Amino acid sequence: MTEETADETEAVDSKRPDIMRRHVVVGWWLLLVFLTLGIVLESLHGFKIGWYLEIDNETRRLMLTLAHAHGTLLGIVNIVFGLTAGMLPNENGRLRRIASPMLIASNLLLPLGFIFGGLYFYGGDPGLGAVILVPAGAMFLFLGTLLAVLDVTMYRQKD
DSSP, X not given: OOHHHHHHHHHHHHHHHHHHHHHHHHHHHHHHHHHHHHHHHHHHHHTTOHHHHSGGGHHHHHHHHHHHHHHHHHHHHHXXXXXXXXXXXXXXXXXXXXXXXXXXXXXXXXXXXXXXXHHSOBTTBOOHHHHHHHHHHHHHHHHHHHHHHHHHHHOOOOO
């Protein structure tokens, strides 16, 4: 291995802990925030709060429930992605470094789109937040997951 290749490999290896830590920390925070949202939603339901339960607010209830579910799931996805990044060698680390910001973007766009869609809705239709942010977040999640799948699939253990 040449000295230049060794320097490049060392630079790539130094980024692995950053990606691992970032996604594990983000994942746990997402779990905390969106599990708390779930508790709040259950409390609104338990105390029969009209703002949440009235039939005219069905869209609000659905959108906030979707925000809770997607945010919680994305927390788990981030933790798994971070742990996976730590297990794989950096032969294909470039895919991981591209997937990472895509997954982080989906963490913001998907749940926020559902929250805005539930807070501001019109005639039973979700607000503009859901219409714009949710598809963009879904696309980032798809692309980040695709790159992670390619990264894991291309990994071959050396005999």
